[in-house]
Amino acid sequence: MAILTVREALQQALHEAMQDERVFIIGEDIGHYGSTYGVTAGFLEKYGPERIRDAPIAEAGILGLATGAAMAGMRPIAEIMSVNFSLLAFDIIINHAAKIYSMFGGKFSVPLVMRTTNGWTQLSATHSQSFDAMFAYIPGLKVVAPATPADMKGMFRAAMADPDPVIFIEHTLMYGIKGEVPDGDYIVPIGKSVLAREGRHLTVVTYSRMVHLSLQAAELLAQEGIEVEVVDLRTLRPLDMSVALESFKKTNHAVVVTEDWQSYGTSAEIATRLYEAGFDYLDAPIQRVNFREVPMPYAKNLELQVVVTTERIVAAIKKVLNRS
Amino acid sequence: MQKQRGSTKAVTSATQSVRSSMTSTPFTRALEHLGADQLVEYYRQMMLIRRFEEKCQEMYTRSKIGGFLHLYVGEEATGVGAISNLQPQDHVFTHYRDHGHAIARGLDINPLMAELFGKDTGCSRGMGGSMHFADVTKNFWGGYAIVGSHLLLADGVALQCKMQKTNGVVMVFFGDGATNGGEFYEALNFAQLWKLPVVFVCENNLFAMGTPLEVHSSVTEIYRKANAFDMKSMRIDGNDLLGVREQVGEAVEHARSGKGPVLVEAMTYRFRGHSAQDTQKYRTKEDVEKHRSADPLEAYRKLLIDEEICPASRLDAIDVQIDAEVDASVEFADNSPVPGNEWLTDAGIYAAPLETQTVDPTLV
Numbered sequence: 001m002a003i004l005t006v007r008e009a010l011q012q013a014l015h016e017a018m019q020d021e022r023v024f025i026i027g028e029d030i031g032h033y034g035s036t037y038g039v040t041a042g043f044l045e046k047y048g049p050e051r052i053r054d055a056p057i058a059e060a061g062i063l064g065l066a067t068g069a070a071m072a073g074m075r076p077i078a079e080i081m082s083v084n085f086s087l088l089a090f091d092i093i094i095n096h097a098a099k100i101y102s103m104f105g106g107k108f109s110v111p112l113v114m115r116t117t118n119g120w121t122q123l124s125a126t127h128s129q130s131f132d133a134m135f136a137y138i139p140g141l142k143v144v145a146p147a148t149p150a151d152m153k154g155m156f157r158a159a160m161a162d163p164d165p166v167i168f169i170e171h172t173l174m175y176g177i178k179g180e181v182p183d184g185d186y187i188v189p190i191g192k193s194v195l196a197r198e199g200r201h202l203t204v205v206t207y208s209r210m211v212h213l214s215l216q217a218a219e220l221l222a223q224e225g226i227e228v229e230v231v232d233l234r235t236l237r238p239l240d241m242s243v244a245l246e247s248f249k250k251t252n253h254a255v256v257v258t259e260d261w262q263s264y265g266t267s268a269e270i271a272t273r274l275y276e277a278g279f280d281y282l283d284a285p286i287q288r289v290n291f292r293e294v295p296m297p298y299a300k301n302l303e304l305q306v307v308v309t310t311e312r313i314v315a316a317i318k319k320v321l322n323r324s
Numbered sequence: 325m326q327k328q329r330g331s332t333k334a335v336t337s338a339t340q341s342v343r344s345s346m347t348s349t350p351f352t353r354a355l356e357h358l359g360a361d362q363l364v365e366y367y368r369q370m371m372l373i374r375r376f377e378e379k380c381q382e383m384y385t386r387s388k389i390g391g392f393l394h395l396y397v398g399e400e401a402t403g404v405g406a407i408s409n410l411q412p413q414d415h416v417f418t419h420y421r422d423h424g425h426a427i428a429r430g431l432d433i434n435p436l437m438a439e440l441f442g443k444d445t446g447c448s449r450g451m452g453g454s455m456h457f458a459d460v461t462k463n464f465w466g467g468y469a470i471v472g473s474h475l476l477l478a479d480g481v482a483l484q485c486k487m488q489k490t491n492g493v494v495m496v497f498f499g500d501g502a503t504n505g506g507e508f509y510e511a512l513n514f515a516q517l518w519k520l521p522v523v524f525v526c527e528n529n530l531f532a533m534g535t536p537l538e539v540h541s542s543v544t545e546i547y548r549k550a551n552a553f554d555m556k557s558m559r560i561d562g563n564d565l566l567g568v569r570e571q572v573g574e575a576v577e578h579a580r581s582g583k584g585p586v587l588v589e590a591m592t593y594r595f596r597g598h599s600a601q602d603t604q605k606y607r608t609k610e611d612v613e614k615h616r617s618a619d620p621l622e623a624y625r626k627l628l629i630d631e632e633i634c635p636a637s638r639l640d641a642i643d644v645q646i647d648a649e650v651d652a653s654v655e656f657a658d659n660s661p662v663p664g665n666e667w668l669t670d671a672g673i674y675a676a677p678l679e680t681q682t683v684d685p686t687l688v
Binding site: 024050055056058060061063064065066067068069070071072073074076091092095096100101102103104105106107108109111139140142162163164189190191192235237238239240242 | 415446447448449450451452456458459460465466468470473474475476477478479480481482483484485487488506507510511513514517667670672673674675676678679680681682683
């Protein structure tokens with residue numbers, strides 16, 4: 001075990017992936033610039049321009065070439081610097097990468113991994129969005145959003161081993177988060193949720209960066225005698241609700257925390273699954289904590305009211321538990 | 325449009341010269357290099373496409389085929405001539421009007437007809453239909469129905485060819501209407517930037533669905549769009565089979581030699597509507613008739629007879645044989661089973677279904 005940041009864990013995972021000669025990385029500013037978030041820093045020097053492909057600012061092209069190369073036997077890693085830019089590649093992702101396996105009768109697949117980032121910090125309306133729900137909506141994609149350094153590394157390994165297109169969602173505000181990471185090669189499977197903290201009064205169902213804020217909230221509430229259980233979904237498609245439902249049957253209360261807009265967002269699906277399968281165990285209406293539904297303002301005082309905070313999570317938990 | 329038709333006509337005349345004149349033409353050179361049997365084989369391929377599609381139209385009218393049906397009738401010389409240059413290690417991508425390219429690449433018509441009938445024995449197991457023929461064993465990566473985007477996938481396969489040094493070339497077909505969207509320009513830039521072995525074949529049939537060329541494109545000589553990327557390009561008569569073969573052959577060799585991609589603009593014309601349900605308000609009957617009278621298939625047949633490559637009687641016999649093959653494909657498709665319900669589960673959606681399912685099995 002070593003203590004690594006999310007960035008370092010991902011670097012290890014990428015270096016391991018590069019051991020396979022079929023693997024190459026294609027994306028904007030991954031090489032000469034030195035990598036926007038530092039994940040592929042030094043890769044160009046180590047692996048050369050044939051395998052570390054600085055691409056034009058052409059997101060459809062990046063995903064299109066990666067999809068074609070994957071069909072023909074390569075194992076591309078396509079990096080979309082910010083998920084906001086992925087909108088320009090949605091035709092390729094949704095109409096092609098996600099469809100090719102079934103549309104052509106299962107004769108060939110698209111073993112593609114697309115790395116991308118959510119995130120915000122006064123970047124205003126077009127650079128602060130989350131499209132988790134839009135990816136997870138699409139049959140044919142597998143969508144993962146790990147929260148810890150260990151899961152980043154292990155799930156990236158799983159994504160690379162998978163013959164289907166995997167959307168690998170990172171977060172710009174998580175690269176510096178530290179955690180224990182097992183040495184060497186290991187896999188954390190896609191489609192398996194996990195308990196991040198045990199508790200008995202209420203279940204928080206969440207994923208990605210919101211796991212960390214939920215754990216902070218749980219820590220604060222523990223001082224008031226409220227024991228919160230936190231479930232890290234880790235994968236959005238396929239959505240494994242088994243751990244969350246097990247927890248909900250015990251606590252009978254739930255809050256869903258996701259860093260996206262509420263209407264039609266990921267929390268809508270998660271809460272619905274809890275209602276559908278856990279109705280008999282429900283003691284209070286489920287609450288959701290999400291982005292407020294506006295395009296992200298630039299002004300800091302406004303931005304901080306849009307995003308999810310530990311305080312808002314604490315407030316939602318207390319509301320469900322009818323505590324003040 | 326008049327301008328385009330005029331220039332097409334000028335190139336066509338190249339095939340009018342006769343062997344006896346001793347002038348070197350695509351015909352004399354093809355005869356010398358390929359022999360008479362191969363020239364007859366091209367006729368067989370064009371006629372197979374023609375008769376297969378006429379049968380498709382009939383089956384569509386009888387509701388044996390559903391969805392969209394985009395026929396290639398009239399454009400056969402482009403597909404057959406261009407694809408005739410490819411080797412087994414080469415690759416083909418095409419658009420939703422994909423029947424002709426599939427047949428030219430050598431796909432068996434039984435699974436093609438079965439695909440149209442929505443059967444399990446279809447080339448895409450009945451999951452794709454008319455717009456999505458594919459056969460990975462022949463590096464025929466399929467027909468794609470979102471205009472222009474498959475050019476990027478073709479670039480991706482070309483990148484694989486280059487990185488793994490397969491010596492393969494990727495040929496990708498699209499229409500004039502595909503050359504206005506952003507993905508076309510991204511694909512050309514990537515291909516030229518990275519010297520990818522791609523031959524972009526634009527089948528300029530003068531209409532983007534029902535919108536005339538001069539209404540949809542600021543530049544009506546599509547091949548000139550390659551100039552923005554310093555890419556080699558050419559405009560050819562897509563209705564002259566042997567001319568297409570020869571000129572696209574040069575483009576293929578250019579790409580294979582590592583010099584980079586080529587944009588070929590093949591001037592052609594579809595005789596049928598955009599799809600089987602098109603009322604064709606955007607063009608006159610006279611216009612269509614004018615092009616039909618210069619049917620590339622009939623012109624090629626006449627060439628083979630006039631140049632004494634093959635007597636009419638033998639060509640007639642080929643036609644009869646093709647009719648029997650096409651009838652047999654209908655019988656094959658009719659007698660084939662429909663796809664199973666596993667296609668409604670993760671097993672049909674993912675190459676590696678996971679323990680956690682994305683599709684609720686209780687709904688299946």
